[in-house]
Amino acid sequence: MAKRDFYDVLGVARGASPDEIKKAYRTKAKELHPDRNADNPDAEARFKEVNEAYEALKDPDKKAAYDRYGHAAFDGGMGGMGAGRRGGGQQDFASAFSDVFDDLFGDFMGGRPGGGRNRATRGNDLRYNLRINLEDAYSGLQKTITVPTAVPCTVCNGTGAEGGAEPATCPTCSGMGKVRAQQGFFTVERTCPTCNGVGQTIKNPCNTCHGAGRVEKERQLSVNIPAGVETGTRIRLAGEGEAGLRGGPAGDLYIFIEVKEHELFQRDGQHLFCRVPVSVATAALGGDIEVPTIDGGRSRVKIPEGSQTGRQMRLRSKGMPALRGAGSGDMFIELAVETPVNLSARQKELLREFEKLSESNNPQSSSFFSSVKNFWDQMKG
Incomplete structure (x- = not known):
């Protein structure tokens, strides 16, 4: 039985881009996977056909050869492009499906391969709540604060290794921070158990920081609070947060302002x-x-x-x-x-006299009681 055209197998046009080819493959692979088609005896054969097509079209050189010579490009007669790979169908499939596995699950599993190469991890950002009074918010002030944080270890210069020695590349993952295991059609990626994803190991950890490259310590910082701040104002001090792991960059310090209530204003x-x-x-x-x-x-x-x-x-x-x-x-x-309180008898007498003389001097009272009279009259009617 003649092989189907690889582009027809994936359902894409001949001028399809690499992204379009990968997207089509992902759709077909999920649709035809044997685990999802236990009742379909043809699914496994079509699944392998899809993987064979993708293996050929995902590589620019193979794709160019296929576009020129068709299936003959991989029959061993066109410069040996396919000779060394015939008979390795499962290996080819695993390679093809691994690309899609990385694309689908790479972030979920902790990032792309090679993520462990950057052994230096950025430190955490820190938050500090600062309460000031309204007068300080009006004029601004220079404030010294004490922040408990992690600072670079001075004994090992932040490397985590005794004497400041550079860590060695992890022999298990070769610095990748991850290891892969082949399980049938799938390639499973896990965090390297030797270096815990760092990609490097320390033979002699620093006795002070125990290999972390940083230690806990309180720091005093001088902070400039500008005039006009109010509750909720956020001030960022770049690089004043927690020190990075094993020499990584420090995080930032965020100061959140709270202005206390004032007794007059x-x-x-x-x-x-x-x-x-x-x-x-x-x-x-x-x-x-x-x-x-x-x-x-x-x-x-x-x-x-x-x-x-x-x-x-x-x-x-x-x-x-x-x-x-x-x-x-x-x-x-x-x-x-x-309203005055604790009036004397004379004050009360004067107020009663004043009230009699000021009946026409209370416009709000006159208007209010006139409206009340009209309301009662309407209710009676």
Whole structure:
């Protein structure tokens, strides 16, 4: 029986790219695998046919020969391209399917072959939570912090080997960090048991770091906190994280800012709010009050006559500075008209007299009770 055209076997055109050929092979291989077709006696033969086609077309030189001479390119008469491989069908298949196995499962198994060649592993990033007060967030500050972390071992210079000697290439995996085992049609890849995936071994581990190339230690760092930071601001210090394993690059240190609540000011972005109590007399007659500002200064604010609770006045550019920018927010003064308590008999007498004389001076009360009367009248109707 004549062999089918390899392109027809895979279901691709003759001008198909390597990626298209591999994609078609993956689809056919999964579809026709004998383990998934126990009830189909033809599946195994077609499965081998697909692998033979892919073995020929995945290699650029073989593909070029096949495009020119067809199946005759592998019959031993065209320069010996196929002579040395005839009779090695299972080996050819394993080679072909191994490519797809790597493609499908390489990342799941821990990365591509050769991933263990880089013995130096990057250190972990670290997080440090820093609480500051609102005044420091306004002006910025230089802060010294203590960070527990891993630092390079000074005894072995981070190599992990006694005396700073260079580690040797792992004899089991030849520096790959992984070993492969042939199991029928499949090539199974596992982490090398000798070097645990590092790709190198240490004959005489450092007595101080026990071969890790780093030791635990507290470090003191000086951190510049810029003006304008707020809760949630993140500051990155590159290379100040955990030291890498066996001389690998260090991770980064991330400082997360938390600004504590203030007893006088409430913050909303760049703006500040300050609730100021005023007496009934001041709210009614008007006057001047003195209020604090976040920079430690004072500002005089004029209270208009007839001011009510909740009235706001703006002090421009008295808020928080913009983070790494120009300008500042504003400060808002919110009035809270305070009701006097613990009145003397004379004070109560004066207030009752004042109330009788001020029935027409309370516009909000007049409007409210007028609306209440209309509501009751409607309910009766």
